[in-house]
Amino acid sequence: MALALVPQPPLDSWFAELDQQMARAPNFFAGRPVVVDVTFLPRNDPDLARLAGEFAGRNIRILGIEGTEPNFTPPAAWGWPPLLSGGRPVGTSEVPEEKAAPEPHSLLRDENVRSGQSVSFPKGDVTIIGSVASGAEVIAGGSIHIYGALRGRAIAGVMGDAKARIFCRKLEAELIAVDGLYKTADDLPQNLRGKPVKISLDGDKIVIEPLD
Amino acid sequence: MSKVLVVTSGKGGVGKTTSTASLGAALAAAGQKVVVVDFDVGLRNLDLVMGAERRVVYDLINVVNGDAKLAQALIRDKRNDNLSLLAASQTRDKDALNLEGVTKVIEQLREKFDWVLCDSPAGIEKGALLAMYHADLAVVVTNPEVSSVRDSDRIIGMLDSKTAKAERGEKMEKVLLLTRYDQARAARGEMLKVEDVLEILSIPLLGIVPESQEVLRASNLGAPVVMSSPNCAPSRAYADAVRRLQGETVPMNIPVDRTGLFAKFLNWRVS
Ligand SMILES: Nc1ncnc2c1ncn2[C@@H]1O[C@H](COP(=O)(O)OP(=O)(O)OP(=O)(O)O)[C@@H](O)[C@H]1O
Ligand SMILES: [Mg+2]
Numbered sequence: 001m002a003l004a005l006v007p008q009p010p011l012d013s014w015f016a017e018l019d020q021q022m023a024r025a026p027n028f029f030a031g032r033p034v035v036v037d038v039t040f041l042p043r044n045d046p047d048l049a050r051l052a053g054e055f056a057g058r059n060i061r062i063l064g065i066e067g068t069e070p071n072f073t074p075p076a077a078w079g080w081p082p083l084l085s086g087g088r089p090v091g092t093s094e095v096p097e098e099k100a101a102p103e104p105h106s107l108l109r110d111e112n113v114r115s116g117q118s119v120s121f122p123k124g125d126v127t128i129i130g131s132v133a134s135g136a137e138v139i140a141g142g143s144i145h146i147y148g149a150l151r152g153r154a155i156a157g158v159m160g161d162a163k164a165r166i167f168c169r170k171l172e173a174e175l176i177a178v179d180g181l182y183k184t185a186d187d188l189p190q191n192l193r194g195k196p197v198k199i200s201l202d203g204d205k206i207v208i209e210p211l212d
Numbered sequence: 213m214s215k216v217l218v219v220t221s222g223k224g225g226v227g228k229t230t231s232t233a234s235l236g237a238a239l240a241a242a243g244q245k246v247v248v249v250d251f252d253v254g255l256r257n258l259d260l261v262m263g264a265e266r267r268v269v270y271d272l273i274n275v276v277n278g279d280a281k282l283a284q285a286l287i288r289d290k291r292n293d294n295l296s297l298l299a300a301s302q303t304r305d306k307d308a309l310n311l312e313g314v315t316k317v318i319e320q321l322r323e324k325f326d327w328v329l330c331d332s333p334a335g336i337e338k339g340a341l342l343a344m345y346h347a348d349l350a351v352v353v354t355n356p357e358v359s360s361v362r363d364s365d366r367i368i369g370m371l372d373s374k375t376a377k378a379e380r381g382e383k384m385e386k387v388l389l390l391t392r393y394d395q396a397r398a399a400r401g402e403m404l405k406v407e408d409v410l411e412i413l414s415i416p417l418l419g420i421v422p423e424s425q426e427v428l429r430a431s432n433l434g435a436p437v438v439m440s441s442p443n444c445a446p447s448r449a450y451a452d453a454v455r456r457l458q459g460e461t462v463p464m465n466i467p468v469d470r471t472g473l474f475a476k477f478l479n480w481r482v483s
Contacts, residue, residue, distance in 0.1 A: 112414060114369030115362050116336075133365045133412065134358075151412070 004122045006037040011047040025180040029060045039067035052079045166199040214322040217329050218347035222363030224334030226355045227391035232331035233261045233436035238454040240295035244326045250300035251343035252333040259299045263434025273301040276313030282320050306339035318346045344375050350386045356403040361412055387418035394423040419453035420466045421446045
């Protein structure tokens with residue numbers, strides 16, 4: 001699953017904000033496929049032409065672009081990757097109009113996230129009924145709820161939500177992050193290891209508290 | 213109904229081949245018709261552990277490529293008629309295997325045998341994926357140490373997503389075989405505890421096989437340990453595991469060799 005970025009006009013200031021975010025978590029996008037949603041950008045915006053180049057210049061690999069009209073064809077000079085719709089590439093043919101089903105706000109997973117697996121839901125909360133293994137990761141636009149042990153990575157609020165939280169029944173994480181701020185295993189308080197905790201952001205600080 | 217079982221681990225050297233040979237021999241001793249299949253193309257070992265290395269003429273790749281008939285490649289064990297071996301090729305690499313060919317071979321083996329035991333190569337690449345693809349049941353071999361447990365966890369994820377069963381939307385049955393368990397090191401706290409491994413992997417326990425010199429001795433003799441030394445601790449662990457595989461309920465304990473003065477106090481039970 002890919003992360004979705006949603007640029008808003010004016011593009012210059014949007015990219016400036018992105019740069020700030022990336023300065024706080026420099027490796028956040030490394031090796032991670034990204035989808036760009038252009039819903040909010042006017043189709044006649046001259047800036048669209050440089051969109052793909054801006055991302056490439058930041059070493060962000062764009063997997064696809066979504067949010068365009070079904071019959072929209074980007075000029076070849078823009079260098080856009082394939083257009084996507086609902087996770088699948090679309091051609092430029094007419095698509096019959098249909099009311100889209102309401103999008104879910106949360107993702108529920110009924111089993112462990114095993115080492116090497118990645119669960120990602122940029123649109124909202126993720127709930128895991130089970131544990132997140134060492135070498136596994138959960139990424140959420142909103143909060144992350146883990147009913148078992150967190151031994152891998154939990155990355156909450158990826159779309160810039162400073163109110164996002166992480167809850168788990170047993171803290172043994174390799175990395176936790178909220179809204180781009182992160183702590184690795186070495187920075188976790190010794191006294192809360194193995195304990196049920198809630199993790200939130202207070203300004204620029206990650207706060208880890210026992211959950212009783 | 214025949215059962216295809218994969219013996220897999222992710223990490224290398226944890227005891228897959230040793231376990232395949234002994235589970236196979238113990239099932240055969242219980243009267244089941246068994247074939248053990250070596251998927252470790254390029255690094256074949258199972259023929260050595262079974263003591264059949266000088267009898268290999270045709271191998272799995274030959275059958276997959278249609279160069280030999282299955283019947284020509286199957287090597288029947290000299291000690292037990294119920295047990296056969298399908299060896300891997302030592303001179304080829306894993307790219308010589310393909311899903312279509314493997315599918316045909318497994319179908320044919322299902323017709324001839326009650327149990328098809330596939331000895332997986334280490335790693336998470338093609339060879340390991342092909343070994344697990346047709347399995348009905350997976351024996352996940354793990355040593356009580358962090359890296360082995362993590363690799364096993366990774367393999368469990370693949371068993372749940374990259375197998376024929378998973379593609380059909382069915383649940384793959386998985387059991388844990390904890391091997392090379394060293395009682396003395398466990399007592400000193402140098403290894404992960406059984407409970408901790410079970411908590412992390414959260415799959416049912418098939419058995420605990422202790423570390424023992426007998427295993428190395430057996431492979432030097434070219435016999436599965438359950439054949440060369442049926443009463444030693446690892447052999448009893450494998451025999452119990454096989455009874456569990458056949459649906460019996462056997463109390464779980466860690467077998468020990470009763471040689472030392474205090475040995476009889478050391479029959480630890482796992483809660
Ligand atoms: N219970 C045991 N006690 C002592 N030694 C053991 C035990 N089980 C396995 N071994 C030894 O560990 C080594 C590796 O075992 P084995 O070849 O069965 O592992 P494997 O998982 O098949 O390895 P590979 O990944 O290379 O195929 C061998 O030397 C074997 O004799
Ligand atoms: Mg082996």
